[in-house]
Amino acid sequence: MRFNWKIMSLAMLSLVLAAIFMFTDAGGNWDYVLQHRAEKLLAMVMTGGAIAFSTVIFQTITNNRILTPSIIGLDSLYILLQTALVFFFGSTSALVINGPLNFFVSLALMLGFAVILYYFLFQGEQQDIFFLLLVGIVCGTLFSSISTFLQVLISPDEFLTIQDNMFASFNNVNSNILGISVAVFVLLFIYSLTFMKYLNVLSLGKDQAVNLGVPYKYAVKRLLVIVVLFISIATALVGPITFLGLLVANVAYELMKDYRHSVLLAAAALAAVAFLIGGQLLVERVLGFNTAISVIVNFIGGIYFIYLLLRGNKAWSR
Amino acid sequence: MVQVMNVTKKYDETPVVNDVSVTIKQGQITSFIGPNGAGKSTLLSMISRLIAKDAGEVRIGDKDITKTKSRELAKKLAILKQSNEMNARLTVRELISFGRFPYSQGRLNAEDWEHVDQAIDYMELWSMQDSYIHQLSGGQRQRAFIAMVIAQDTDYILLDEPLNNLDMKHSVQIMKVLRRLVKDMGKTVLLVIHDINFASCYSDDIVALKNGHIVAQGTTEEMMASEVLTDIYEMDMPICRINDQKICVYFT
Numbered sequence: 001m002r003f004n005w006k007i008m009s010l011a012m013l014s015l016v017l018a019a020i021f022m023f024t025d026a027g028g029n030w031d032y033v034l035q036h037r038a039e040k041l042l043a044m045v046m047t048g049g050a051i052a053f054s055t056v057i058f059q060t061i062t063n064n065r066i067l068t069p070s071i072i073g074l075d076s077l078y079i080l081l082q083t084a085l086v087f088f089f090g091s092t093s094a095l096v097i098n099g100p101l102n103f104f105v106s107l108a109l110m111l112g113f114a115v116i117l118y119y120f121l122f123q124g125e126q127q128d129i130f131f132l133l134l135v136g137i138v139c140g141t142l143f144s145s146i147s148t149f150l151q152v153l154i155s156p157d158e159f160l161t162i163q164d165n166m167f168a169s170f171n172n173v174n175s176n177i178l179g180i181s182v183a184v185f186v187l188l189f190i191y192s193l194t195f196m197k198y199l200n201v202l203s204l205g206k207d208q209a210v211n212l213g214v215p216y217k218y219a220v221k222r223l224l225v226i227v228v229l230f231i232s233i234a235t236a237l238v239g240p241i242t243f244l245g246l247l248v249a250n251v252a253y254e255l256m257k258d259y260r261h262s263v264l265l266a267a268a269a270l271a272a273v274a275f276l277i278g279g280q281l282l283v284e285r286v287l288g289f290n291t292a293i294s295v296i297v298n299f300i301g302g303i304y305f306i307y308l309l310l311r312g313n314k315a316w317s318r
Numbered sequence: 319m320v321q322v323m324n325v326t327k328k329y330d331e332t333p334v335v336n337d338v339s340v341t342i343k344q345g346q347i348t349s350f351i352g353p354n355g356a357g358k359s360t361l362l363s364m365i366s367r368l369i370a371k372d373a374g375e376v377r378i379g380d381k382d383i384t385k386t387k388s389r390e391l392a393k394k395l396a397i398l399k400q401s402n403e404m405n406a407r408l409t410v411r412e413l414i415s416f417g418r419f420p421y422s423q424g425r426l427n428a429e430d431w432e433h434v435d436q437a438i439d440y441m442e443l444w445s446m447q448d449s450y451i452h453q454l455s456g457g458q459r460q461r462a463f464i465a466m467v468i469a470q471d472t473d474y475i476l477l478d479e480p481l482n483n484l485d486m487k488h489s490v491q492i493m494k495v496l497r498r499l500v501k502d503m504g505k506t507v508l509l510v511i512h513d514i515n516f517a518s519c520y521s522d523d524i525v526a527l528k529n530g531h532i533v534a535q536g537t538t539e540e541m542m543a544s545e546v547l548t549d550i551y552e553m554d555m556p557i558c559r560i561n562d563q564k565i566c567v568y569f570t
Contacts, residue, residue: 063404197423197424200406200416200424201416201419201424203404203406204404204406204416205404207368207397207399208404208416210367210368210388211366211368211392211396211397211398211470212392212416212417212419212420212470213387213388213389213390213391213392213393213419213420214388214419215387215388215389216388253407257407258407259406259407259408259412
């Protein structure tokens with residue numbers, strides 16, 4: 001990739017924010033603070049990258065700029081799983097307390113659900129994306145309702161355990177699954193590189209992709225699995241935060257005005273990292289931990305979403 | 319040679335294309351005509367592997383399309399559908415360079431760029447090679463997509479209603495280019511076309527479909543006959559000879 005000043009400035013912004021986050025306002029105890037903050041920072045970089053990649057790839061496959069992978073109900077499935085585990089096994093069960101175990105169970109369940117959903121999508125000739133979305137939204141609502149039902153039944157003490165998982169927050173990063181997440185993230189990233197060459201062609205639409213010799217079903221199925229795994233890592237690490245993806249993917253399109261995914265993915269990932277660190281700084285230093293970062297993400301993301309809708313059709317045709 | 323053997327496509331048990339067999343000659347323009355819903359586009363999509371067929375076999379040259387790798391087919395056959403809506407923000411030149419994807423997988427070498435330049439030359443797109451696709455008019459966009467197909471450098475070019483929504487000037491321009499591609503480069507062109515008179519003036523062979531069956535086929539000379547067309551379209555189709563072209567005056 002040739003030198004790109006927009007990418008460079010996004011990278012600089014992320015670095016500066018990271019430096020501010022790491023080295024200011026430490027209040028003495030450096031050893032503890034640095035290690036604690038480094039863990040948070042690592043989690044934010046990974047989450048940002050995972051969310052950005054999954055959203056951009058998902059939007060390219062679906063040829064739609066206002067969808068996020070969360071629409072197929074992965075977030076609510078995650079919360080349902082956490083609720084069900086506490087409900088059936090209690091908040092002291094290994095499935096709840098043992099971080100790595102919980103991580104892999106969550107990953108497997110979300111992947112399994114997505115594969116079933118995709119199976120429906122790829123069965124029909126038309127591969128109607130709206131059908132997938134409809135099924136996803138219905139499932140998502142069902143999962144949320146069951147979660148709420150179970151949460152009403154359990155004792156308030158146990159509910160607190162679930163509540164921690166319901167909102168994305170870097171204040172209680174699952175540091176014992178950080179190592180595993182990094183490993184899965186890196187492996188996934190390397191695997192996804194083999195499909196990068198297809199992404200540009202896929203953005204021309206399905207017919208053109210087939211015409212130009214992309215093994216369409218093969219590539220799209222694997223890309224969708226990559227999307228789900230990225231989302232699952234981010235969700236298991238910090239909680240549901242996929243709305244961020246909509247924000248950064250569109251920032252990347254607007255800022256770069258380019259079709260190349262090498263550029264778009266890099267820009268989206270850097271924007272996500274900058275946004276997360278900036279948001280976390282706001283939560284910690286300005287708002288004094290009085291709110292979770294997901295509130296800020298949803299607030300700004302929501303405003304941006306309305307802006308996209310108000311701008312009308314232009315937003316869909318890049 | 320394109321060989322279509324007993325090809326069938328059903329949607330919910332309703333056959334759209336029913337047991338169709340046809341052989342298309344090398345180095346010619348062959349037009350598929352017929353009323354709406356006759357199965358022309360479906361047949362073209364099956365020949366070009368865009369949609370799966372329920373039964374039958376299609377051979378492009380010596381290759382069976384279901385047994386050949388998609389990437390290999392992409393070097394033999396190009397398909398252009400009628401709607402080319404897309405989200406990606408790219409310029410004419412970038413779009414045309416995608417035609418080299420089957421060869422380069424996205425990393426274009428000097429030879430690939432030479433093909434891109436030739437295609438731009440051929441379609442006379444130099445003045446707008448840096449314009450964005452979504453800013454172009456329908457006719458200009460169609461020319462850009464055809465340039466991409468030319469850069470793809472395939473023996474067979476399939477076009478699904480290439481004149482859709484184009485004015486007369488652009489329609490004539492596109493058809494003349496197709497004629498030149500056959501004459502200069504020996505390409506084989508298959509197209510689905512609605513305007514019977516464009517089919518008459520520019521194609522060598524005509525294949526007529528109706529209700530999923532081939533009802534007539536032959537040279538343009540044979541097919542442009544009042545009885546044949548009247549059968550196909552179930553309306554009066556008088557033929558006149560104007561300036562040595564057979565023109566069907568069906569408007570009134």
